Amino acid sequence: MCGIAGIFHCGIPKPVDPARVTRMCDAMVHRGPDGEGVWTAPGVGLGHRRLSIIDLAGSPQPMASSDGRAMLVFNGEIYNFRELRRDLEASGAVFRTNGDSETILAAWRKWGPECLHRLHGMFAFAIYDLDRRELFLARDRLGVKPLFTAMMSDGSIAFASELKGLLAHPLLRREIDPLAVEDYLAWGYVPDHRSIIAGVEKLPAGHYRLLRHGASPAPAVRWWDASFAERRQEKPADLEAELLFRLREAVTSRMVSDVPLGAFLSGGVDSSSVVALMAEASAEPVRTCSIGFDEASLDETGYARQVAERFGTDHRERMVSSGDFDHLDTLAGMFDEPFADASALPTWRVCELARETVTVALSGDGADEAFAGYRRHRFHAGEERVRSLLPRALRGRAFGALGRAWPKLDWAPRPLRAKTTFQSLAGTGEEGYARALAVTAPELRAALYSDAFHRSLGGYHAERPLIDLMQAAPARSGLDRAQYVDLKFWLPGDILTKVDRTSMAVSLEAREPLLDHRLIEFAATLPEGLRIRRGQGKWLLKHAMERYLPREVLYRPKQGFVTPIAQWLRGPLASRARAIGRGGALARTGWFDEGRVAALAEQHIAGRADHSRLLWQLIMLDRSLTRLGVA
Structure with a gap:
C-alpha cells in the first residue's frame, strides 16, 4: 500500500522538476513511510511513497521493467501475482524481485491495457512506456484505491x-x-464524478486513461463493469456451495503478507464471516480488534467479543466517546474534501488500534452492496411492487398528497415515519431510491441555500447523475438497479473513501475480501429470492454462514457502524451545532441562509427534530473549507 503522484505533459514534453513531484509525494507521507522515490524524463515525472507489505527488501519504486522500457508507480496489492508471474515466466519474462509490482510491468509489456483483466486485486497505478511515449493510468474494478487528476495551466x-x-x-x-x-x-x-476543487477529476472505478505526448488528453475508458442482467438457474444448495468456495478464495488470497496481519471485527455478519474464514485458514490465532461507544444502545462490542471467543482470536477493544470529536480538524484533514459519514471517526479509531499490532487488516465491507443487505434494499423492492400495481399518474396524485401532508416524525416509532415512503412512491423507482440514499432531501437543501448560491447551481440537482446511472444499469429489476448504483456510486464515494483515508492516515493497509470481483460478479447473478427472503437481506450469505456463526449474530437487526452523533449534538457538541452559521469559513461563503441553519440547530438541540446528519454535514464542510484555505 502506497501513495503515488506524477506529472505528464500531453503537448510538448517539457522538463519536469523532480522537486515538485517530491513535494506532491511528501504531502502523502502517511501512505508510505517506509520508502520514497522520484523518476523523471522529458515530459514526465513519477513519484512514490512506500508502505512495505510484500517483498520488504526489494521492489523499490518508481520501478523499471526488466528491459528498462517502462516505469511504474503503484498503490495497492495484486493478490494473484504469483500465478500471473508463473504464466509470464513461461512466455519468457524475466523477474528481478519477488513482489507484485514487477508483475504489473511485465503484464503491461506483454498485453498492454488488456493486462487489467488479468489483475485480481485493489490498485491505482501509472506506467510510462518509453517506446510508446504514453502514460497509462488505471484504477481497480470497484474503486478500492483512489486516483485524482488535474489539468494544470502549463498544459500538464x-x-x-x-x-x-x-x-x-x-x-x-x-x-x-x-x-x-x-x-x-x-x-x-x-461522489466520484465530482471534486470539491473545480478542475480536479477522479479516475472512475474500473476505468483507465491512456495519455500521449503531442496528443489531446484522452478521456477515461471503462474496462470493467458489474452486471445484474443474468440470473443463475442452479439449485440453492449448489449456489450456496459455490458461494462458500468463492468466500474462502477471496479471504485466503488476501491473507498473503510479509508483515503482521489481522482483521476488523464489529460483531456483524460481514466482519464475523471474514474472521470465521480467516480462523479456518490460519494455524495461528487471528488478531482482531473492535471499537465500542460510550452510548450503550449503540455499542456492539459484546457481539464482537462473542465471535472472538468462538474462534479463539487475539482480540482487543477500545471505546469512542464524544471527547474524540476534539479531533475534527484531524479528521477533516484525512479526507481533504468534505466528508460527513460520522462512522469515519470510529473507523479511524479501529485503524489506530489495529496498527498497534498489525500492518494489514481485513474488513467486511462490500457484502451489503453485493447481497442486498441494507434496509433500503428491502424497502425499495417492496415499493417497486407497489409501483408495478398502480399507474404513475395515480401514484403521483395519491402518494404525492400524502407525502406533502404527512409530518416529519423523526422521534416517532418507525411505522409512523412514512413521509419519505409516500414521497418515494409518488415518483419513479429511480427517484425514490435517490431520495432513500440522500442525507439531505432536495426540499431542505433548497430552503437552506441563499439566492446567490441557487444561481450558481444553474438548475443542477445532485440526484440527476444517480438517476441517470440507475436508469442505464445492466439490470432486470428495481432491486438490481439499486444494488448497481450502490456498487458504482455509494461504495467508491462513501464506504471505500472512508476506509482508504482512515487506514492510510495511520499507515495501515485495509483489504476487502468481500469485494473480490469474482464474488461480486457471482452475487449479481443470484435470483432476488436468494438475496432477500422473508424480510431478510443477504439471505444466501447468512444461510451459508450458519455452520460458522450463531443465529444471534446472523439474524439480529442490522445496526451498522452507527455513531451516536444525534445524542452528542444535543449534549457535549451542542455548542458546535449552534456555532455552525456564525463566523467561520462556512458563514463567509454566503452559500446558506444563516437564520435557517440556526433554527435547525435549535430544533435539534431541543429534541423537536433530528437534524443530526445535516448539522454534522455543515460542521465537516466548515472544517474542510478551513483546511483547504478557500474561504
Whole structure:
C-alpha cells in the first residue's frame, strides 16, 4: 500500500522538476513511510511513497521493467501475482524481485491495457512506456484505491493518490465547485464524478486513461463493469456451495503478507464471516480488534467479543466517546474534501488500534452492496411492487398528497415515519431510491441555500447523475438497479473513501475480501429470492454462514457502524451545532441562509427534530473549507 503522484505533459514534453513531484509525494507521507522515490524524463515525472507489505527488501519504486522500457508507480496489492508471474515466466519474462509490482510491468509489456483483466486485486497505478511515449493510468474494478487528476495551466496533467498531493502542486487553482457542494449536501460526500476543487477529476472505478505526448488528453475508458442482467438457474444448495468456495478464495488470497496481519471485527455478519474464514485458514490465532461507544444502545462490542471467543482470536477493544470529536480538524484533514459519514471517526479509531499490532487488516465491507443487505434494499423492492400495481399518474396524485401532508416524525416509532415512503412512491423507482440514499432531501437543501448560491447551481440537482446511472444499469429489476448504483456510486464515494483515508492516515493497509470481483460478479447473478427472503437481506450469505456463526449474530437487526452523533449534538457538541452559521469559513461563503441553519440547530438541540446528519454535514464542510484555505 502506497501513495503515488506524477506529472505528464500531453503537448510538448517539457522538463519536469523532480522537486515538485517530491513535494506532491511528501504531502502523502502517511501512505508510505517506509520508502520514497522520484523518476523523471522529458515530459514526465513519477513519484512514490512506500508502505512495505510484500517483498520488504526489494521492489523499490518508481520501478523499471526488466528491459528498462517502462516505469511504474503503484498503490495497492495484486493478490494473484504469483500465478500471473508463473504464466509470464513461461512466455519468457524475466523477474528481478519477488513482489507484485514487477508483475504489473511485465503484464503491461506483454498485453498492454488488456493486462487489467488479468489483475485480481485493489490498485491505482501509472506506467510510462518509453517506446510508446504514453502514460497509462488505471484504477481497480470497484474503486478500492483512489486516483485524482488535474489539468494544470502549463498544459500538464498531474495525478496523485489523494487530493492533498495535487494541492501541493503550485499551479493548482483552489476554487470551489458549487456543484460539488450540492452533491455533498445531498449525499454526505463528494461522489466520484465530482471534486470539491473545480478542475480536479477522479479516475472512475474500473476505468483507465491512456495519455500521449503531442496528443489531446484522452478521456477515461471503462474496462470493467458489474452486471445484474443474468440470473443463475442452479439449485440453492449448489449456489450456496459455490458461494462458500468463492468466500474462502477471496479471504485466503488476501491473507498473503510479509508483515503482521489481522482483521476488523464489529460483531456483524460481514466482519464475523471474514474472521470465521480467516480462523479456518490460519494455524495461528487471528488478531482482531473492535471499537465500542460510550452510548450503550449503540455499542456492539459484546457481539464482537462473542465471535472472538468462538474462534479463539487475539482480540482487543477500545471505546469512542464524544471527547474524540476534539479531533475534527484531524479528521477533516484525512479526507481533504468534505466528508460527513460520522462512522469515519470510529473507523479511524479501529485503524489506530489495529496498527498497534498489525500492518494489514481485513474488513467486511462490500457484502451489503453485493447481497442486498441494507434496509433500503428491502424497502425499495417492496415499493417497486407497489409501483408495478398502480399507474404513475395515480401514484403521483395519491402518494404525492400524502407525502406533502404527512409530518416529519423523526422521534416517532418507525411505522409512523412514512413521509419519505409516500414521497418515494409518488415518483419513479429511480427517484425514490435517490431520495432513500440522500442525507439531505432536495426540499431542505433548497430552503437552506441563499439566492446567490441557487444561481450558481444553474438548475443542477445532485440526484440527476444517480438517476441517470440507475436508469442505464445492466439490470432486470428495481432491486438490481439499486444494488448497481450502490456498487458504482455509494461504495467508491462513501464506504471505500472512508476506509482508504482512515487506514492510510495511520499507515495501515485495509483489504476487502468481500469485494473480490469474482464474488461480486457471482452475487449479481443470484435470483432476488436468494438475496432477500422473508424480510431478510443477504439471505444466501447468512444461510451459508450458519455452520460458522450463531443465529444471534446472523439474524439480529442490522445496526451498522452507527455513531451516536444525534445524542452528542444535543449534549457535549451542542455548542458546535449552534456555532455552525456564525463566523467561520462556512458563514463567509454566503452559500446558506444563516437564520435557517440556526433554527435547525435549535430544533435539534431541543429534541423537536433530528437534524443530526445535516448539522454534522455543515460542521465537516466548515472544517474542510478551513483546511483547504478557500474561504
